[in-house]
Amino acid sequence: MNQTGEAIVEIRSLVNRFGDHVVHEGLDLDIRRGEILGVVGGSGTGKSVLLRSIVGLKQPDGGSIRVFGKDLQRLPSAQRTQIERRFGVLFQRGALFSSLNLQENVALPLFEHAGLSRSDAERLARVKLALAGLPPEAARLNPAELSGGMVKRAALARALALDPEVLFLDEPTAGLDPIGAAAFDRLIMTLRDALGFSVFLVTHDLDTLYSSCDRVAVIADKRVLVADSLATVEATDDPWIRDYFHGPRGRAASLAARHHSSPQGERR
């Protein structure tokens, strides 16, 4: 694990607002190569909006976002597409293409961008779906026929389609059963270790934070309060952070993590 990878996304004094409603003001954050960055914050603090601005879906109202050293909003569209192909995004509500079945959903970027033939793309898509934990029969289902957790898995498979360099996950484990959620966390870590991508992981799932994140960024008061290792964040003196990590759920998750992760930590 390379803790000290260079920053591939640099956000400086970002401002985002909708009308008079200021969501971000003076927000700074880095995503480093190869890390899993957990992003936490109360509902409506602007985690999803932050994600959308990084991947270029929302034009910031101020400040700068540099991805791989370039400002997306200033790039000509061809170069922008080049960079966007290096992203994989799992949207909070899945955002699967409703007119395509799952296998076509995942295969779409493969034959549009990677130039595979249709049958190759669909075959690879089935591998990705299986990797994300879906049974083979699911490949032909339409998004409307899925359960909530299956939608998340399919969306992950699509986000992973092109083996991206940065993976943006918006609450991937929300709505998964605990066993599935743990498998999900493990899958992300396995792939990260093998492929070396970075992960921007918005989550409310404390277990995920404890088991898989290298750094945690806390968003509150329209900016990033701290972005550091979990231990440092836990120790930060802020009422919200205290409630978050030292409330009943936080304590339980922290205990569970300590139980499990010590042998694993040795191995790495």
Place this chain on the structure above:
Amino acid sequence: MPDTASRPGMLEQDAHRLSAVGDWTLPHYARLREAVAKVHEVESIDLQRLGELDTSGAALLVDLLGPDSVREIAQWAPNLPAERQALLKAVADANRNPLFAPPVPRGNPLAALAGLGQVAELLARQQLRLVAFIGLTLSTLLKTLFTPWRWRITSLSAHVQQTGLNAIPIVALLTFLVGAVVAFLGATVLRDFGATIYTVNLVTYSFLREFGILLAAILLAGRTASAFTAQIGSMKANEELDALRAQGLDPMEMLVLPRVLAMMISLPILALIGMLSGMLGGAVVCAMALDITSTQFLTILQRDIPLEHFLVGIGKAPLFAFVIAVIGCLEGFKAGASAQSVGEHTTSSVVQSIFMVILLDALAALFFMEMGW
């Protein structure tokens, strides 16, 4: 992964041993897959000279060797980095069940016949469903009629604004132009008989009886029936209809009634505007091309054209409005959960409502002719 300096992945075969060389990554997938497809019967593979490996490369290795041996390799292979072991194992585990998608049923010659039958049955069912939906709308209307506190005035007025008020400019412009065209046609044909003065009768007859209402109805079918279908269809795709029902609210009452009533209020008004503006178009042409002054036009209108033409025309408006709105709403309810299905049903609602309007108009024309009105 950036592949600028990558060595393309290859499968090298010497004597009995296979070795995977170079980068087994997505950009090389197509070629590697061909190479893999050519190999039968492998026992082991040498991964020493493997460059980069991603999930697609790992999937190819699994294709080549089968999930079980890949899992073994992952476990026992000497100096395979831990993260690569984990990747191979994850992909092998994912391939535990065969990934061949269930085959799509093939069509046979009889299937075409069966398809024809299905389409015919579907058509019949749709008509039944339309009738049932009309009944449902009417009964909901009756129920709410006597409970005034459940009238949705706000929703109704919003829909009247969208369907009626906002459509006035386009209806007026369109009928004005058609009125002018009809007057030109009349003038050209009637000039040969020296009867150009009857252009006035032609324009007023046609607009009062037919064109005013017909054009307005067709416009609303295109403009509003489609909007109704898209609104209700996307609500359905988003499970909003289920949410309404789960809260004990009746979508018929909340969504359908305001739309149907708004349409029934708007269309007669638009038809009236259409008639007036069509006759205005005719009058302008008469004044400019035929030297029939507006006074003359109005005098003829008043003297020769009985009121019943207007009544015949405007009397059709509520019926047309009801049919258009009901078809628009019903198609929305029929839409499936995908964006494509919403699109298909929107198209279908426009086609159906225009068809029904013209069909009903033809029937009405026959009826009125027989009755001598």
